Amino acid sequence: MQAARHRLPAAKWDLEIVQMLKHGQVLVISGMTGCGKTTQVPQFILDASLKSKTGQVANILCTQPRRISAMSVAERVADERAEKLGGIVGYQIRLESVMSTRTRLLFCTTGILLRRLESDPTLQGVTHILIDEVHERSEDSDFLMMVVRNLLPQRYDLKVILMSATLDAGLFSAYFNDCPRLEIPGRTFPVEQYFLEDVIEMTGYHLDERSPFARPLKRMNAAPKAGVSTRLPTDDIIDEIEQATNAVAPRHSLQDQNLTPKQLVARYPGIYNKLTLKTLAMIDFDKINNELIELLLEWIVDGPHQYPREGAVLVFLPGLAEIKQVYELLLTNPVFGGRNKSRFWILPLHSTLSSEDQHRVFSTPPKGTTKIVLTTNIAETSITIDDVVYVIDSGRMKEKRYDASKSMESLDLVWESKANAQQRKGRAGRVASGVAFHLFTSHRHDYHMKPQPIPEIQRVPLEQLILRIKILDLFDNMQDVLSQLIEPPADIGIETAKSRLQDLGALDLDKNLTPLGYHLASLPVDVRIGKLMLFGAIFRCLDSALTIAATLSYRSPFVSPFDKRNEADKCKLDFAIGNSDHLTMLNAYKSWIKAQKDGSQAAFRFCQENFLSIKTMQMLATMKHQFTELLSDIGFIREGILCRDLERKFRGSDGVLAVTGQEANVHNDNMKLLSAILVAALFPNVVQIKTPEAKYSKTGEGAVARLPKPEELRFSTKSDGYVSIHPSSVNFQVRYYDSPYLVYHEKIKTTKVYIRDCSMVSVYPLLLFGGCIIAIDLDRNDFIMSVDEGWIRFKAANQEVAELVRELRLELNQLLRDKIEAPSMDLCACPRGSQIIETIVRLISTQ
Known part of the structure; x- marks a missing residue:
């Protein structure tokens, strides 16, 4: 093992790395795959401290972007040092750690270090921080670099190393005041590299003029379409290539698809035959060929x-x-x-x-x-x-x-x-x-x-990042904080995220953390999924809520083999319930749990027969174990529930229902309530279903209204116009909905703007869990209650009903504040709390 270590390219840089850290606080190391930087650099630092005459042993934190990386690297380093994992070398990932008081080299995920900063803002006792794979530019790693950079003036003794395989070293060096850089050569085998022009030449690829992979022809007197490059007819291309002699090379700023055949000859001279150049002049570079x-x-x-x-x-x-x-x-x-x-x-x-x-x-x-x-x-x-x-x-x-x-x-x-x-x-x-x-x-x-x-931080929603800044309490002004990032996000993204957090109830009107926001920031999950988990605990439908939360966090258990898609789609529809993708996934998961009662082989066969992934089912069970520990840790359910105990007792299975108890799951099978708490988590992601005017067919008993075709229904959002149901949804071919509203988890644009993972919801959940309620007396007879600035409107029978719903909403909000401020409070033991919750459950269930 030691001989293998010495053969790594990084071994030659041992002394130089240690010396560079003695003379500066920050070092940037780039090294190609296989050079040994991830496993060796932290050991160089640890070994140097063990040999030091001062007797002070380094305390090193090395972050990795993924859980599996932190675990596998820690195991490798422990093996190299012939030590048991959890001694000098350990790892810590979310909800799992193998470490001890002896640990001096800890591999952890980036998120773990950010969590530690919440309770220990100056990282007392830590001597070195190594941030690996910074080239991936994840939201967490960019944020961690900013926090660490602000920490350095307070901790003159703290050393920081940034490491990556492929790295714009200059960018990171400049961010840390032009700190020194070091490049370690790799140990990968040589790879010959060829480009499109070479591939065409090697294979003799010939492009037919009518091929779908050819650019459109230039047309006489036709204005070119924006963004569409065109070409000459084939004969003209050949003539131009034949006549091209001593052509002037075009400017580098011109892209290949905008060149004439003569210019292509000048750009790729001598080494390519005429057929290759002809194909280059015809090919559509924007298509996957x-x-x-x-x-x-x-x-x-x-x-x-x-x-x-x-x-x-x-x-x-x-x-x-x-x-x-x-x-x-x-x-x-x-x-x-x-x-x-x-x-x-x-x-x-x-x-x-x-x-x-x-x-x-x-x-x-x-x-x-x-x-x-x-x-x-x-x-x-x-x-x-x-x-x-x-x-x-x-x-x-x-x-x-x-x-x-x-x-x-x-x-x-x-x-x-x-x-x-x-x-x-x-x-x-x-x-x-x-x-x-x-x-x-x-x-x-x-x-x-x-x-x-x-960078990820410039192209993803920023809600979790903003909550993290708020809970860290290290900075005074959020806008100033975000401007300190290595490449800050746009202002509009920041403002949108703040508004979304206000819609969820995580920030108040002054953009301060609410009690709900504090707990959402404490849960290392997307804020919507966090709210779903909390409401599942409050409304005593915990097990089912955690199952839905796991599917939204991970992925659907349904699979569609290429050669059996129709059969797989039919099986999925067999599980469909309540016009809801979320409840359909829940139904499939519960059916798998029932199949497990007949043994693991029966559960495996059940998945095969119903086009479900057994591995995904097992992962969803594991995630539920993790979510259960998180809620237990912040006091929302019975304390002392540990993920590792659940994993040990229910390996590959579930067990959440058993350990959380009947009281936490009284309403576990109430599908209307589960749809309602989806509103709480996903609002304002709502679409209205627009149904065309009824058409009638004549029968022996008279005219009968026929249901519209699925493509005749339209789905409207508040501000973005019309969207489509994604083909993977159980609602894709639905012709009739009992309620004209759907909530959805994400809206995504591919060939169209689609909503994915959507569920039909009733009006009462929108009134109780949506935006602010406004009651309007239109003509002294009709009382219209509206949510989300009037976009969702509901006609109440009279003023008393309108006021009753609004009062119930206010009582619920106060109850939630009480529960969130004192999570250990048992709502079931509190007469007022229990009565409010049961009234809401009854109202939703009987609508």
Whole structure:
């Protein structure tokens, strides 16, 4: 083990790193994958302190972006030091730790260190902080860097190291007052790199003029469409290429798709044949060219080249739809399908696929079988497939963006950054020399790609970050705090997040933390999911609320194999209940729990027969254990419930209902109440269902109104116009709703603006748990109650009813304040509290 350590490239920099830290507080270290920086740098510091004559042993915190990284690195370092994990070396992740009073090198997630800062703002006793993988630019790591930078003037003895595989070292060095930098070379195998022009030349790819992957033709007297590049007719392209001699090279600022054929000849001179240049002049650079991917795969497995014939192929595609297209294309290709099918493993890899489907990509195929993995950027850093020799990089990725002005997330198709391209290339050089094919031109890579991806903090909702700032209480002005971030978010995103927190009741009108906000900040989950958990505890439907919270935090347990989608969709609809995706997932989960009574094999068969992922079910159970401990920890349910005890007793199963007791779950099967607390958590994410005028059909008994077709229904938001139900929803083909309102978890833009995970809700929950109620006397007879500035309106029978609902809402708000300010208060033992809750439950249940 020691010999292996000394062979790592980082070993040569031991003394230099220690010396640099003696003369400064901050050091930036960049090192390629495999150089040993993550495991070795903290050991250099620890070993130096153990040898020091001062006798002061370092106390090192090393943050990792993911739980699995913190655990695996800690285990590796403990092994290298021939020590038991939990002694000198330990780890701490959310709800789990292996450490002791002897621990001097602690690997933890970034979130754990931020939580520690809440109670220990100056990190007394800590001598070194190592923040690893800072190039990922997660919200947590950017925020931690800002907090640490503000802490350094108060802690002159504290040393900070920033580490990453691919790093814009200058940016981070400048942020920490031009601190010193160090680069450690990597130990990956060499990877030959080719670009689009090379791939076309190698494969002899010929583009037909009518191909869907060709750019549209230029038309005489037609104004060009914005954002659409056009091309000359094929004969004109060939003529221009033939005549191109001594053409002047175009400016680097011009992109390839905007060049004439003559300019292309000048940009790519001499080394490419005329057919290659013709294809470059015709190809649509903005499309994922499945035709070229298919041809390149044929060339890799059977073509005339000197590269290895063994080893896996990793194909990077933007998303699940593109994976499906290429997957189906290959199955119908005679080279990969039909009689040759046994020669290939064609495996999709995507975060929404089940763990069972994902596991096979790590297996080694039999000799003579080629593994082809179709994946997204999940395989850039999170997952490593060791036997990859070839990488095909489409150059595109889907990235979540958040439009704060519309409170809407979109999944945009974007060009990857140079850092992404470098990571993808490196996947081919883990165990042997490899080859990377990038399906974009070398000119785009060199002159038009961003060096790094957009930081997460600039493209995600900011609610949790704002709560974290409020609860840390380290800063006076929130706007000033956020402006100190290395690359701050836009002001509109900050203001939208504050408004959303006020809608949820987490901030008051003066934007100070409410008691609810304090507890939401204490729960390391999305604020909406946190509120769902709290209301589940208050309204005594805890187990079911935690199940729904887990599905929203993780993912749906339903799976749809490519070749059995229709069958899978039918099974999902069999579980449908209450026009609700959330209740449908709950119903499937509860059915799995019942199947477990007949043993683990019965539960496994149940999942197979109903297109449910057993691994996802088990993960949801684990998350419920974690949520239960969190609520126990802040006093909302019985104290002393520990996740590890639940895991030990109910491994792979649930048990939350058993340990929390009947009293906490009296209303566990009340579906109307569960829909109501979804309003509390998700408001103001509400859509109104607009039904067309009734059409009638003649029958023997007279005219009968017919139900509208699903596509005739329209779904309206308050401020963003009309949206569509996502095809994955159980409401996608619904023709009639008992109530004209739906609440939803997220709104996302792909080909359309969709709402996903939606549930039908009644008016009373909107009045009781939505925005402020206003009662309006229209004509002395009708009393209209409105919520959300009049967007949701409800006609009360009389003034007394209107006042009763409003008073009940005020009583509920006060009760919630009392419960949140004193979480251990038992509402069931309090006559007033119990009466209010039961009145609300009865009102909702009988509407």
